[in-house]
Amino acid sequence: MRTLLIGANGQLGSELRKAFNDCDLVPLTHAGFELTNPIQVRDTLTKHRPSLILNTAAYHRVDECEDFPERAFAENAIAMRDLAIAAEEIGATLVHFSTDYAFDGRQRSPYREVDRSGPLNVYATSKLAGEYFVQAVLKRHYLIRTCGLYGMAGSRSKAGNFVETMLRLAADGREIQVVGDQTVTPTSAKELAHKVRQLVETDAYGLYHITNNGECSWYQFAQAVLELSGVRSRLTETTSAVYGARATRPAYSVLDNANLRSLGLDDLRQWRDALEAYLKDRASGRSSS
Numbered sequence: 001m002r003t004l005l006i007g008a009n010g011q012l013g014s015e016l017r018k019a020f021n022d023c024d025l026v027p028l029t030h031a032g033f034e035l036t037n038p039i040q041v042r043d044t045l046t047k048h049r050p051s052l053i054l055n056t057a058a059y060h061r062v063d064e065c066e067d068f069p070e071r072a073f074a075e076n077a078i079a080m081r082d083l084a085i086a087a088e089e090i091g092a093t094l095v096h097f098s099t100d101y102a103f104d105g106r107q108r109s110p111y112r113e114v115d116r117s118g119p120l121n122v123y124a125t126s127k128l129a130g131e132y133f134v135q136a137v138l139k140r141h142y143l144i145r146t147c148g149l150y151g152m153a154g155s156r157s158k159a160g161n162f163v164e165t166m167l168r169l170a171a172d173g174r175e176i177q178v179v180g181d182q183t184v185t186p187t188s189a190k191e192l193a194h195k196v197r198q199l200v201e202t203d204a205y206g207l208y209h210i211t212n213n214g215e216c217s218w219y220q221f222a223q224a225v226l227e228l229s230g231v232r233s234r235l236t237e238t239t240s241a242v243y244g245a246r247a248t249r250p251a252y253s254v255l256d257n258a259n260l261r262s263l264g265l266d267d268l269r270q271w272r273d274a275l276e277a278y279l280k281d282r283a284s285g286r287s288s289s
Helices: 011-019 038-048 062-067 069-090 122-137 162-171 189-200 218-229 258-262 271-284
Strands: 002-006 024-028 052-055 093-099 141-146 175-179 206-209 234-238
Touching (some): 002 011, 002 038, 011 189, 052 069, 062 122, 069 093, 069 122, 122 141, 162 175, 162 271, 175 218, 189 271, 206 258
Parallel strands (some): 002 024, 002 052
């Protein structure tokens, strides 16, 4: 199965490369492929003619999207329309990743795929628009919303991820303030990638929530990162209002893997167990495999 992987060097892309390593995989990075260029997108798909496309690329700097909404919609929505059109033309299946920020956070039980969306910021709105374009254009698609993603590639990149940021700040002896009034489910990119591999073999197209199980605040997540790493730090809890991020985040964005469960595939670990496995891999110098 020829598989085109867009965003192959990112946290999730790196794990998808391993999960699909027995396929005829064509990895694409931003250096050689511009997703917002519809001519290049069509030419690339026509050249390689994949049966499966995995797209992890997005403009995901949430606060920055508030200042550059045109870029957010160009990359997260219009580019998804053009990619879906090109995929339809060659008969390919598209896997596209979206976000828990599709919801407004007013609910206090995990959001199912059928629950009403209500994005609170530009990033979330642009990602939701991308979902709608894919759904409107392409029948053979998997739309996957996830939450709190972290992966081994983040430990090697300048941007890092939440786990790496907490460990770096603690190592520097910095005082760390983390919001305690936003509830999420931290999700291992490694586990997500393996679950995607299982999902695409079902031909059960549609919208899926895929996260590790359980929930915690970002502050509780930070506590677990430092505790499981055996790192002492000056960690304190704050509020979203005090922290003052430019983009509004939902207070509760835990996802229910309902559609995945209906297929008998919701066996992802509890978030704390997945985090512990990540930290063990990190400490031993292994990339997740």
